[in-house]
Amino acid sequence: MSNAVSALNSERHEGFVTVSEAGLVGMITIRSDQASKPLVKALKDLGLSLPPKRGITEAGGLVLAWMSPDELLLICPHDQAPAHTGALEAALAKTHALVVNVSDARALMHVRGARADEVMMKLSPADIQQLPAGEMRRTRFAQVPAAFWRSGREEISVICFRSVAAYVMGLLEVSARPGSELF
Amino acid sequence: MLSLTCPCCGITAEETEFHPGGEAHLKRFGPGSSDDDFEGYLFGRKNPKGVHFERWRHSHGCGKWFLVARCTATLEVFASYSAQTTTPPVDVIKAIKAKRPDWEGYA
Numbered sequence: 001m002s003n004a005v006s007a008l009n010s011e012r013h014e015g016f017v018t019v020s021e022a023g024l025v026g027m028i029t030i031r032s033d034q035a036s037k038p039l040v041k042a043l044k045d046l047g048l049s050l051p052p053k054r055g056i057t058e059a060g061g062l063v064l065a066w067m068s069p070d071e072l073l074l075i076c077p078h079d080q081a082p083a084h085t086g087a088l089e090a091a092l093a094k095t096h097a098l099v100v101n102v103s104d105a106r107a108l109m110h111v112r113g114a115r116a117d118e119v120m121m122k123l124s125p126a127d128i129q130q131l132p133a134g135e136m137r138r139t140r141f142a143q144v145p146a147a148f149w150r151s152g153r154e155e156i157s158v159i160c161f162r163s164v165a166a167y168v169m170g171l172l173e174v175s176a177r178p179g180s181e182l183f
Numbered sequence: 184m185l186s187l188t189c190p191c192c193g194i195t196a197e198e199t200e201f202h203p204g205g206e207a208h209l210k211r212f213g214p215g216s217s218d219d220d221f222e223g224y225l226f227g228r229k230n231p232k233g234v235h236f237e238r239w240r241h242s243h244g245c246g247k248w249f250l251v252a253r254c255t256a257t258l259e260v261f262a263s264y265s266a267q268t269t270t271p272p273v274d275v276i277k278a279i280k281a282k283r284p285d286w287e288g289y290a
């Protein structure tokens with residue numbers, strides 16, 4: 001059995017905010033009609049309700065995010081991902097749906113600190129100041145797609161593809177260097 | 184700068200979050216069509232100065248295609264609407280006419 005390793009091995013940089021890779025995280029993509037009864041029931045079994053447009057719901061260490069009209073993302077502990085994927089696949093077997101464990105195709109970063117917003121403002125065209133808690137914002141991070149949300153007080157979490165994890169970490173590290181604060 | 188609203192996820196963002204897909208409401212002429220129709224389908228584009236209908240994809244966001252009615256001269260956006268339409272919907276036409284009373288209409 002091979003060892004699962006995250007993209008950047010929890011790389012961490014201290015700037016005017018702290019940027020760090022989150023290590024191993026489970027992520028499951030669910031493509032389905034979101035009104036589908038088997039889907040709603042399967043999510044309910046996990047304690048989760050369907051998020052509103054662009055919204056996030058959370059329960060018991062799980063995060064469920066609205067990604068597009070026919071796509072949800074379930075974020076869970078890395079070792080739970082295969083079991084959740086199997087359970088969701090079984091629940092949706094008779095519907096037109098797709099459940100894929102994408103944990104090892106993604107990376108998750110944390111930006112922590114009072115000025116976390118300023119790092120995001122340098123990198124994304126999204127209106128960060130207007131981003132409410134509980135919303136998943138999919139957007140552009142310099143040259144690559146990324147998604148982020150307010151995952152805690154003074155904390156923003158960023159999801160990107162594993163193939164560009166080093167690029168995104170480079171962006172975050174440079175943008176968080178002391179002396180480069182925006183305000 | 185061109186700001187677009189994606190009708191699929193509701194986000195309003197600037198142009199670089201999207202990818203343009205050319206003129207909207209093209210009718211496909213494939214195998215069996217006349218040479219003139221096929222040539223028109225491949226190469227014939229309106230390219231107006233003024234009101235224009237375009238396809239856009241929310242490529243860095245929700246990933247969905249949608250359509251936009253906008254002015255090519257001023258970048259003013261009149262409406263964005265579902266890609267599952269073959270002609271501009273009535274409310275889109277109305278929104279354009281409210282801003283451009285002398286517009287000749289969709290043909």
Ligand SMILES: [Zn+2]
Nearest residue numbers: 189192241245
């Ligand atoms: Zn969108």
